[in-house]
Amino acid sequence: MNKLLGAVATLALLAVADNAHAARDYVWSAGSSTVFPFTTRVAENYSKKTGRKSPKVESLGTGGGIKMFCGGLGERYPDMANASRPIKASEYATCQKNGVKDIVEIKFGFDGIVIASDKKGPTFDFKLEQIYLGLSNQTLRGGQLVKQPYKTWNEVGGNLPRARILAYGPPPTSGTRDAFVELGMEAGAAKLPTLAAMKKADEKKFKATVSPMRTDGGWIDAGENDNAIVGTIEKTPNALGVFGFSFLGENAARIKGAAINGVLPTPHTIATGQYPLSRSLYVYVKKSQIGVTPGLREFINELVSDAATGRGGYLRTRGLILLPAPQHVIMKAEAKAGKVMAPPTH
Template sequence: MKAFLGAAAALGLLALAPSAHAARDYVWAAGSSTVFPFSTRVAENFAKKTGKKSPKVESLGTGGGIKMFCGGMGEGFPDIANASRPMKKSEYEACKAKGVKDIVEIKIGFDGIVIAMDKKSPDYNFKLEHLYLGLAQNALRGGQFVTNPYKTWKDVGSGLPANRILVYGPPPTSGTRDAWVELAIEGGAKKFPTAKALHDSDEKGFKAKVDPMRKDGAWIDAGENDNAIVGTLTKTPGALGVFGFSFLEENANVIKGAAVNGVKPTPQTIANGSYPVSRSLFIYVKKGQVGVTPGLKEFLNEFVSDAATGRGGYLQGRGLIPLPPAQHEAAKATAGKLTLMAAPKG
């Protein structure tokens, strides 16, 4: 009898085990707030077409998403990292250290980082150097780096409005922040010979001086919810916001975008690179989870399909700037063959 009860108890534990450690039966993607609306739309269409569970998509910022993605293999970690910048060498090495070795990098399109304001605000035409001088913690003055002294945009450039400098933007965990610092802040600083010489001789020292954003209230880290920044702009006279182009396009009835170096952000200027603050968007996929996570391969196929990321695809309607045809075909081939990425150089 005791043997029977022992066997029954063991069977009971076995019956409980699957529910305690059930394999995940849905795709999980985490990362960039910019890629989030695109990934969410693909998830909705994937679920409708396949009848499978809708993928879980989280907006954590590129850095947060890649960190979670690189945490390990299996059901406890995302299958996909959404990213609004390329994966860094340090992140790739962190992945490898946790056993995440076979990673597929797929470029899905382009995005521009816009400087937006309420429709009733005056128009701004920034130069890259204005963005650096107005928003970096250390501004160049008389050939020296000093704690940023500028209070209004007119102080920074005579052709700019006299509004106080107040900008809501992405936090340090965001890929948008990384791209913003590289393209706008560093890009603007390099227009000055002193900063350019420092960059060429000591890139680490250049970044230490130039990259930190103001901490005196002129720049405010506004979290990963770009729609919340849009709401703030409509309620705060004179405030500006920094976020991805898709949020400008979605809210074009209440906000507008500034020109940078004389170029307004549009799908055309972002795709051809004439708008200076534009970047590529990516998804990173664990090859080892394909065939393990139900629906992962089909989700990738939907993401790179002509219907989604092709010209005229449904993500273009959401604000994604599509890849040129040859790059789009290359992305489809990478997703189809699950071609592994090379180690990043930096």
């Protein structure tokens, strides 16, 4: 009898232990600082509509969020990753290795990366290659690759103001940084014949040459808090800030965006791709957690709803550039069906 009672007691303790490690009773999303304001707003509306516990939304940068997301399955890892660039093939491989097999990719809108300055400061109209020339660690001068020598923007190009080169931007863990390097630094460098030839001959060498930001104080990693960058450039004469378009919209009375190749960042130029630093925004979801994490399905439905990301949706007031209506219809259907993404190619 004592042995039987002991066995029952042990089973009871195991049951308590299992309950202590039961699935979370809230949704957990982590990643991009650019996507953070959008998923935070969706979380607020989701909680009001469902009465469920508010989701946990963390701003860690795209790379940091995807790293956590791909760490494994279960309550110790986020259900969703917010990203301001597509997931990389190497990140996807890590997910697969750690058991995160079926991933739903939701492209829910567009954003532009802006180069902004204080409203009262000089006006900039960059040629794309000037972004590379002024902000890279190695740059071209007289047709030769040299350690960054330029101190003022007018040394880079006569069309630019006589202002010291000082830019505050996101750190390497940020999707905004990744996109800025790809769309600004690398695309700008590729417009120069010497570097275009290098890219054609050895793309790996090209990226290693042109992608590192200058380290002499002309570029400063300013963390994941884009609002802090806004405050810094407002207080620092001639300083530039690099961040998502939504932060420009929120602070239009204080700061202004630079033109690139004569095109200013606006909802229209970003959505149509006319603005050179345009990009898509994503949320990645573990399909296996849908139906396991309470409220995850409802959160996804709120994100893709007409009320949030449809024409006139409330995320538009937060600065989101909406998908064209036909794309939104497709996105909504695929998200609700839990369509699994194909492996990325790069």
